[in-house]
Amino acid sequence: MADPIVEVTRLTKFFKTLKAVDEVSFRLEPGEILGFLGPNGAGKTTIIHMLLGLTTPTSGSIKVFGLDLEKHRSEILQQANFSSTYVSMPYSLTVKESLEVFAWLYDVRRKEEKISELLRIFEMEGIRNKEVRHLSSGLITRLNLAKALINSPKVLFLDEPTASLDPDIADKTRTLLRRIKKERGISIIYTSHNMKEMEEISDRIIFLHKGRIIASGKPADVVQSFRRQNLEEVFLQLARGEKA
Amino acid sequence: MSLHRIIALFMRHIYLYRRSLPRLMEIFYWPFLDLLLWGFISLYLVRYRENLPNFVAFLLGALILWDILFRSQQGISVSFLEDIWARNFLNIFASPLKPLEYVVSLMLVSSVKIIIAGTIMSLLAWLLYSFNIFLLGISLLPFILSLVILGWAIGIITISLILRFGQQAEVLAWGLALLFQPVSAVFYPVSVLPPALQAIARFIPASYVFEGMRGIIHTGSFPHHELIQSFALDTAYIGVAFLFFCLVMKTVKKRGLLAKIGE
Ligand SMILES: Nc1ncnc2c1ncn2[C@@H]1O[C@H](COP(=O)(O)OP(=O)(O)O)[C@@H](O)[C@H]1O
Ligand SMILES: [Mg+2]
Numbered sequence: 001m002a003d004p005i006v007e008v009t010r011l012t013k014f015f016k017t018l019k020a021v022d023e024v025s026f027r028l029e030p031g032e033i034l035g036f037l038g039p040n041g042a043g044k045t046t047i048i049h050m051l052l053g054l055t056t057p058t059s060g061s062i063k064v065f066g067l068d069l070e071k072h073r074s075e076i077l078q079q080a081n082f083s084s085t086y087v088s089m090p091y092s093l094t095v096k097e098s099l100e101v102f103a104w105l106y107d108v109r110r111k112e113e114k115i116s117e118l119l120r121i122f123e124m125e126g127i128r129n130k131e132v133r134h135l136s137s138g139l140i141t142r143l144n145l146a147k148a149l150i151n152s153p154k155v156l157f158l159d160e161p162t163a164s165l166d167p168d169i170a171d172k173t174r175t176l177l178r179r180i181k182k183e184r185g186i187s188i189i190y191t192s193h194n195m196k197e198m199e200e201i202s203d204r205i206i207f208l209h210k211g212r213i214i215a216s217g218k219p220a221d222v223v224q225s226f227r228r229q230n231l232e233e234v235f236l237q238l239a240r241g242e243k244a
Numbered sequence: 245m246s247l248h249r250i251i252a253l254f255m256r257h258i259y260l261y262r263r264s265l266p267r268l269m270e271i272f273y274w275p276f277l278d279l280l281l282w283g284f285i286s287l288y289l290v291r292y293r294e295n296l297p298n299f300v301a302f303l304l305g306a307l308i309l310w311d312i313l314f315r316s317q318q319g320i321s322v323s324f325l326e327d328i329w330a331r332n333f334l335n336i337f338a339s340p341l342k343p344l345e346y347v348v349s350l351m352l353v354s355s356v357k358i359i360i361a362g363t364i365m366s367l368l369a370w371l372l373y374s375f376n377i378f379l380l381g382i383s384l385l386p387f388i389l390s391l392v393i394l395g396w397a398i399g400i401i402t403i404s405l406i407l408r409f410g411q412q413a414e415v416l417a418w419g420l421a422l423l424f425q426p427v428s429a430v431f432y433p434v435s436v437l438p439p440a441l442q443a444i445a446r447f448i449p450a451s452y453v454f455e456g457m458r459g460i461i462h463t464g465s466f467p468h469h470e471l472i473q474s475f476a477l478d479t480a481y482i483g484v485a486f487l488f489f490c491l492v493m494k495t496v497k498k499r500g501l502l503a504k505i506g507e
Contacts, residue, residue: 015500046500052338055500074340082338086503088331090256092267097259104252105339131263132330147335157338 002030003066005155005187006051011060013046013211020046022211023060028155028187033177035202035219036191039235042208044191045084048159051189052082064155078106083148084159088140091133095124095143098132099150106151118146121176137164141173149180156188162197174201195235199223209238245348249341253349257323258356271357275311275365282307283373301461303431304375306454308365310430312388313450314421315361316395317402319354321417324403328505337502343490350403351396358392383466387453390474394449397481398424404485404492410505429454449477 006028013021021043028034036044049055051062053073062069064076089098096115103111119125122142127135135143141161148156158177162170178201181188192198198205199219207215207222215222215234226234261267286303327333336346369375402420406413427441428450434442445451452474456467496502 013500020500045503049500049503054334054337054497054502056494056497074342077338077340082335084334086331087334089335090260090327090332091330092264093256093259094263101252101256101259102335102339104248104255105336105341107246107248144335 004029005032005065006189007063007066008047008051009061009063011047011050011062012058013043013050013055014058020211021050021057024208024211024213025060026206026213026216028189030187031181031185032203033181033188033190033201035198035205036189036208037193037195037198037205037235038208039193039238041210042193043211044193044208045159046211047208048082048084048157048189048191051157052077052080078151079154080157081106081148081151081153081155082157082159083141083144083161085137085141085144085161085163086159087144089132089143089147092131094129094131095119095135096128098143099146102147102150108151114150114152118149121149121180122146138166138169141165141169145173145177152184154186156186158188158190160191160193162192162194170197177201193235207234207238214238245342245345246340249339249345250349250352253336253341253346254352257326257353260326271315271361272364275315275361276368278307278311279304279365279368279372283369283375287373300373300375302458304369304373305457305461306430308362308369309388309391309453309457310425310428311365312358312362313391313395313398313424313428315358316354316392317399317421318417319357320350320396320399321402321406323350323353324406325414325417328406333505334503343493344486347400347486347489350399354396354399355392358395362388383460384457386471387456387474390449390453390471390478393475393478393482394424395421397478397485400482400485400489404489407496407501407505408492410501424448424450427451433458447477449474449481452477 004027008027009025011021011024012019024043024047026034036047038044046055050057051064051069053069064080067076069076090101093101096119099115099118100111103114108114119128122145124139124142124146127139132140132143141164145161148158162173165173174197177188180186190201202219204217205219205222206213215225217225223234226237282303286300327336398421402416405416427437427445427448429437429445430450434445434451434455437445452470456470456474459465459467459470
């Protein structure tokens with residue numbers, strides 16, 4: 001098997017006495033979409049932030065591209081990127097300007113070309129000179145995703161990227177992500193509390209609850225292991241604390 | 245350190261100012277009002293006390309210099325707040341950006357704002373009161389630089405505190421520099437301070453600058469000694485400020501506060 005893109009071993013995070021992430025281990029394989037699923041407070045965002053070196057783990061190890069994150073953070077992040085519904089782009093800049101800033105930040109070669117390409121993919125050419133503050137949340141999400149691809153990353157960390165979108169746009173966004181993954185072989189870690197979304201987009205899912213992995217595998221297998229019809233039911237069962 | 249990342253963040257702020265009239269105004273607004281107010285007050289005082297010929301020079305000189313320090317500090321803290329207000333902070337820190345690069349980019353933004361504001365103020369002082377700050381000599385430039393560096397140090401401490409304590413600490417963005425004013429001997433000599441404050445003033449780089457400025461106006465001779473002392477202190481201040489920033493960054497990452505900032 002090829003070397004994993006991300007390898008996490010017994011990752012644990014305490015916030016004071018709260019165990020937000022509890023001995024989590026997993027691997028992200030090349031070209032894979034790995035979905036982190038779980039109710040609010042399950043620890044999904046905390047894991048993403050630890051993968052980006054924005055939050056320091058209490059214990060455990062994180063390796064990305066075979067490199068230790070703590071020692072090689074800058075090097076790793078040069079080839080990774082991130083998007084979240086809860087993060088925006090500079091409000092007062094135009095779509096194009098904000099992408100330019102990130103093109104510089106990631107030292108992208110042929111910046112103009114790259115930006116044009118992304119604007120085309122995300123169908124934002126018509127609004128390239130519009131200020132970010134005037135964009136709808138759907139457009140801001142798309143701009144965030146465009147930003148996340150600016151450095152042609154090998155791995156993407158997406159924290160609830162479709163949370164603020166209406167179902168139609170969310171669906172389009174997922175289709176787009178699948179296409180990008182297929183065409184460019186990007187590996188993706190994706191979080192959501194939307195079951196249906198996870199079944200649809202993920203190659204493999206990890207089910208988190210109170211910081212712990214309680215199930216993992218192909219979406220269909222996870223559902224099976226809980227002897228339920230779909231992830232929705234599994235989710236409800238867990239969230240309500242019933243025994244599997 | 246990587247130049248392209250510094251350029252990226254610098255561009256972000258230049259775009260912002262190019263695009264936002266209120267922000268552009270902010271660069272000129274306060275300096276302009278300060279200058280009007282204090283300029284006329286000093287003209288008025290001189291009219292009634294002609295035995296104080298240097299009064300206008302003292303007051304306006306002090307005012308312009310103090311404003312430079314204040315702008316320098318604001319240049320750092322306001323630029324930092326812009327990214328928090330825009331909820332853009334995580335996007336920036338999820339990039340390969342290093343703390344030093346971030347701080348340097350803020351210094352750069354701050355420098356540009358000061359150069360613009362300083363030029364406008366000096367020009368206005370000359371137009372309104374025929375006060376030419378550069379008559380004090382090009383010798384003033386190193387003193388200005390010393391104040392700018394102190395402003396940076398205060399600015400870096402300010403943003404560290406906001407990072408650590410969140411928005412409730414935002415008032416500091418507007419206030420921390422003022423804490424230095426009484427002991428910086430801006431409008432009066434260090435000798436009028438009580439002994440305890442005099443002792444503190446000896447550790448404030450700005451006190452040497454303002455003493456030096458008055459020295460130039462009084463005697464016309466260049467105060468080398470003061471300048472060296474202020475730069476030595478500046479170096480220590482900026483070093484400590486940066487270390488403090490790095491330390492706070494570590495704590496903030498431990499507590500997972502980077503994502504919480506601005507909430
Ligand atoms: N900076 C923090 N300080 C204290 N507790 C936190 C912090 N960040 C997250 N938590 C807590 O950690 C748990 C996991 O949060 P999070 O990772 O955001 O969950 P999710 O993204 O799955 O909704 C929650 O109980 C949350 O309240
Ligand atoms: Mg979350």
